Amino acid sequence: MAKNKRDIDRQLKQTEIEEAAAELFVEYGYEATSMAMIAAHADVAPNTLYWYYKNKDEMLVAALNRLVAEFLTNIATIQDQPLDQQLLTVIEHFEEASKLVATVHARLTQSASIRDWHKQFHLMLDAVFIEKLNSRGLSATQAKMMATVGTFIIEGLLSNPHTKQQRPSVLAWLADLLSAKAP
Amino acid sequence: MAKNKRDIDRQLKQTEIEEAAAELFVEYGYEATSMAMIAAHADVAPNTLYWYYKNKDEMLVAALNRLVAEFLTNIATIQDQPLDQQLLTVIEHFEEASKLVATVHARLTQSASIRDWHKQFHLMLDAVFIEKLNSRGLSATQAKMMATVGTFIIEGLLSNPHTKQQRPSVLAWLADLLSAKAP
């Protein structure tokens, strides 16, 4: 809600910082990206970052939210493709940020902000999955579990190096599993 | 292959260091455990650790190998239990070290030693899975994929906080999937 010049400048600066952070986190990973690097890319002094964010974890959360927003607009455009194709697109979208999957899990025990973000993210992802599972005659409990399993498999593919053949075969298997009607 | 007093002392000291490292990594996580903490627990100067290990990642590898050795002797004792019970035991065994699952994935991009260890670990785990899938009429390709999926689900359960009900239901589902004959 930018109301005047001052607010607009603030938002501009903040956007600049978050873009720098997201870009560097994705490219080099969280740990290998120092606050000094982010500051340099955003053209501010390192300690200025602490005016906008409480600490490095909060900056990661801001960057993650940017990436998720991109993902949500992306997925809206492929609604009508077959399920395994949709899954492949999702993986390819997150692949460039695959380092951050591991980072989020690693920081779960260290940071409450990351914990909160992670919880919300999975709720969102489960909702997306469950919506796709709609009208397949699954009970709510079954649908929830299939969503969980689907998420685990996607995370697995993102977290672990794997061969070119492994990915489509796992995804085809998963799509098949998700498409099957309840017994 | 300890051949004399000197070698025995060396092995003793090294064991002491690795035990301290494994204990602290498991309790506090990799990042929150400093080389200084490990050194203090093993009663040496911090830089002494670098006589035995190239760097902190190599120390993590040594600690991981210790934990895996424990796991292997553990799993041998539960061969005759039903599959979902075996899976539950595996998860419970790794749960105390669940922080390290995320750490290994996070350091995959940073350290070649971790990359090597991770590759070997999954080869080992796949072999265990595939052996359990034996004589179920699966093709080698199918068995390999089921092993991959099984691993991903276990990693998912270890990496993500989940409810008390979620775990047994996912594991029962997985055990069922693994037990089913090929079509």
Next chain:
DNA sequence: ACCTGAACACCGTTCAAGT
């Protein structure tokens, strides 16, 4: 309100020196 220079405590790691 926003930004900075300087400093702080800590980190993994190295090196020259000891035994």
Next chain:
DNA sequence: ACCTGAACACCGTTCAAGT
């Protein structure tokens, strides 16, 4: 061969001071 004290470069973060 094994171990150490001292130092190095870097890290995230804080604080007092500026505008």
